Amino acid sequence: MPTTEQLGPILNDWRTVLGDNATAGAEFEGRELWPVTATDGRCYFLKRLGPWRNLPLADEFRVLRHLAARGILVAEYLITDRARLYAGAIEDSYVLMPRLAESRLDRRAVLALEPVIGAAVADLHAALAGHPWPVASYHEDIVGNLRRELDLPPDLAEAYEARRDRVIDDLTGLPEQLIHGDLTIDNVLLGDVIAFIDLDHLPYGLRLWDLAKYLSRRLRCPASEAAEALPHLSRFLSGYQQRSPLSAAELAAFPSLIIGAGVIEISYLRQVLSGALERRRLPDHERTLWATVEALRWQLDDHDSIAEAVRST
CATH class of the missing domain: 3.90.1200.10 (Aminoglycoside phosphotransferase (APH), C-terminal lobe)
Known part of the structure; x- marks a missing residue:
């Protein structure tokens, strides 16, 4: 599992979105998910796509885009500076999405x-x-x-x-x-x-x-x-x-x-x-x-x- 320091080259694929000084926090244990703070302070999640993929990434992206267009609040994947849906090698790839607001309720x-x-x-x-x-x-x-x-x-x-x-x-x-x-x-x-x-x-x-x-x-x-x-x-x-x-x-x-x-x-x-x-x-x-x-x-x-x-x- 990569360390937060090793994620730097991955985050660079979204340099336009994240800026030059983005930081990744500690992994959510066992979930292959890292909180990322952009240079401008906005918050995201970096997610490693595991080996058990249920559908092609392009299909998932199209569904997310469709839901958002219908007014459903979802975390859409952000396109990299290379105009791809993911960063890294296809067999070990990552996606970036905005961190959506939530409330902790009793x-x-x-x-x-x-x-x-x-x-x-x-x-x-x-x-x-x-x-x-x-x-x-x-x-x-x-x-x-x-x-x-x-x-x-x-x-x-x-x-x-x-x-x-x-x-x-x-x-x-x-x-x-x-x-x-x-x-x-x-x-x-x-x-x-x-x-x-x-x-x-x-x-x-x-x-x-x-x-x-x-x-x-x-x-x-x-x-x-x-x-x-x-x-x-x-x-x-x-x-x-x-x-x-x-x-x-x-x-x-x-x-x-x-x-x-x-x-x-x-x-x-x-x-x-x-x-x-x-x-x-x-x-x-x-x-x-x-x-x-x-x-x-x-x-x-x-x-x-x-x-x-x-x-x-």
């Missing part, structure tokens, strides 16, 4: 903002559905993933097996479109305007998958905090539906998708932890796995509470 403030967040995600989906060109990404086959053998703790494997057929039936045949693909709470920046980052997946899949990715993080809590967490789901979905109503089938399937998101994530995290799947491990990997397991336990035990929160929208 849980109560986030809860109050959930309808606005939901509406912003609906606008994102409408813009993605209107992208005019093909995107050479992948298909997020949620139903196929749920049919495969999953790496789960024994108690969760047994509880999920009892519900698997219902989950798969609920999710089969729902409409698909171009989606964000990694819409976690970390990739939704809160502020005066909701912003979206890390649009480097962009698969074709259920729009519900984005909602479930986001809300499964809001519901990632022990059973003792479930009653406090569930209003996030109902308020977010209310805001989303004001912009883009979900069908009766999508609403009926949503509780099953929360369960599906949990089992898929736990299986993924366990496979990475065991080495069965070669992927980057973040510093909080084990803590995230533990929290997701604890959350899924109460979600399987108290599935009706999730369904009731959906109905309340």
